[in-house]
Amino acid sequence: MTEIRDRVRAAGKDENVAGGLRVAGVSKSYGAVPVLRGVDLDVEEGSLTAVLGRSGCGKTTLLRLIAGFDRPDAGTIHLAGRPVAGPGLVLAPEERRIGYVTQEGNLFPHLTVAANIAFGLPRRARRARHRVSALLEMVGLDGGYARRYPHELSGGQQQRVALARALAPEPGIVLLDEPFAALDVELRESTRRAVVDVLAAAGATTVLVTHDQAEALSLASRVAVMRDGAVVQVASPAELYRNPVDRAVAAFVGDVVALPATLRGGIAECALGGLPIAGDGGAGDGPVTVLVRPEQIALDGDDGDVPAQVLEIEYYGHDAVVRLGLGGAVTVRARCPGYALPAVGSHVRLVVRGEVGVDRS
Known part of the structure; x- marks a missing residue:
């Protein structure tokens, strides 16, 4: 996997260095409804942190603020040591070096797999077939998939292509928004392990949003539990399970x-x-x-x-x-x-x- 990662980087024009994430005191309301309340979260460079919580707790809103799709009402967000959101500052999504994978994958149905993967690359790099081939191999798909269209792929294959597209421009951070929720149980298990292995091999800093406790505990190096718009505990999976901060967290994770x-x-x-x-x-x-x-x-x-x-x-x-x-x-x-x-x-x-x-x- 390391050799594949090196070939992917060698095939690109720019060498970007992944960095960490810092969210400090971030709040967000929609109208009179508060969604996030003073959220603090640190994600180390090259690690995978899961944001775990029930539907409506604010975890997807947090992801959208990190990506730049929305702006916080208060607080700051830093990516790789660079401020991207704060008082008087909102950096556009395309300037944040973010890779984003949603539950549905959101591949372009009229484009081939190769064209989907190359979509986010600079115009000259889109014609580099060896780069697309290296990315396909990295996510466990052979070069024959390059000519297929999304409707010709299984759900798991579509998510792998979506991940390859997110990794193509070598983002500073990868955001995964419930990326496995639409897959059946057996496919979900194999796909999420393959995706995490790819992210680890790429050295990507990753934030995974999920409501699945087993998914968070088995995949992440650290888990941030959200409740009612706030992060109530951040810990390693073992520490979270063995020493929860309160009864509600204990019951939520097991x-x-x-x-x-x-x-x-x-x-x-x-x-x-x-x-x-x-x-x-x-x-x-x-x-x-x-x-x-x-x-x-x-x-x-x-x-x-x-x-x-x-x-x-x-x-x-x-x-x-x-x-x-x-x-x-x-x-x-x-x-x-x-x-x-x-x-x-x-x-x-x-x-x-x-x-x-x-x-x-």
Whole structure:
């Protein structure tokens, strides 16, 4: 892949150096409706950051402001250290060196694949067939696709061509707006991994907007969670999952068991016993809500000392979710391997593995 990337660059006329992104205090309203509220976001050069959130949280608006399709009401945006939006400054989209890939790909239906890819290049470079061939190879398509039209391609192939078109002028940053949402599950899996591999090989600084938690956690080096027009947490996928900033974030990025607890000396005492708290969440004693992932709860652990009864099993093949009663009205859910399941009605002992998160709100 590195050799292909080098050939792509050698075939171009200009050598552009990718840079990072800084969004500081950006706000945006449409009429009386606030959409973004003081958004801060840093994306390191050559990295992929996912902006994750539910529909309507403002993530696509943020992408449009970065691209220059809209202007912020307040705040600044820097690309590769250069200001592109701020008080008294709005750089046009074509001057920002942005590659933009949408959910539909938006290929020109009357142009061939080759013409689509070359569309954003300078006029002289559009005739360089070896550059188009190198870009096709980079996205995993052979040169025979150059003469095809978009309607002759599958959805995954169209997205690869859209990516090749976005990478053709060697942009400083690539913006992906839900680029895999329209694909079926099997095609989505293979296409998004191929796209991310291409971006990594190209050394592209990338922002991926998505509402798909698994997509964000599996593809990005950092994830920014948006809620109600604000970024509420930015962290690595592992840190976000293991130590969410609050219960709402915990529930958004995965299943969570939330229990009332009392925190003393970094240990949360709850119905599942005394549990160690992740990160700096253990600072300060008092009442909290402890956040446990179902896969952390092991049944019949060697050191299990919390008795429970199996109430219900939801079987998924590779794993299962077991609902357990701890006595009274307290129930929890544990995720277990599908090959080793207890019987409904049986009694087990529980142990929680690893550190857990807390919510103090």
